[in-house]
Amino acid sequence: MNTQKVDYMLLFRGTTWDKGMSPEQIQKVVTDWYAWFERLKEEGRCLGGHPLQNRGKTVSGKGGQVADGPFAESKEAIGGYFYLQVVDEAEAVAIAQQCPGLPYGCEVEVRPVAEMCSVRARAVNDGIITADIFHETIGVR
């Protein structure tokens, strides 16, 4: 039996899902969310996760210009993440489908964690660079 696990990241998108809901409704969703997180951790399927603050900075360009984020509150803004260790993508998607925020407009992006950045992988694949220097990465453990 193949018990090799793969790492996935769930990115929760949307930081405005609570608009128009009563405090009691919101509390129910968030309580469910915490219970879901704890259960996944107990089952060993989730290794970690955090909410992100609704503020931050964006750094871009050659000079490393710093700007306040455009991501404070929007449908696409990332509000938090879970780090999963699962058998396959189907399991990661099934977990994402349990997200208590989904009925309220929150979206879950399911992304496989890669051994190598896609630019490097492409370059190795094209024979442009060799893969001998393995870029060691560290997962959320």
Add this chain to the structure above:
Amino acid sequence: MLLSRGEHWDKGLSTEELQQVMDKVMAWFEGLQEQGKVKAGQPLAPEGRMVSGLSRTVADGPFAESKEVVGGYLLLLADDLEEAVAIAKSCPTLDYGITIEVRPVLEECPVFKRVRDQLALAAA
């Protein structure tokens, strides 16, 4: 948490340039590790799924515009936002069009905190 946004930043680079950037990125990452600043950091594969809605629909990417796609993350142990921003500014791929989003990690969900405060206020 640093979120690296943008893909295909290698477009138009020569083999030598690409190799140089890769080496710089590796040296940068290893340097941060040596300083004990990195809790975790990994690239994300360019594919994936999006789950949304009441019916929990599953769709293939794209998730965002190409320049917005999250290509990787770095979970830092920084003293404050300022230090995290300074680390972000030292990332070598900024020169090639990558944008880095710097976001403080929270222990408690901000929505939960807001609603708790509201309920406490209502009870008072």
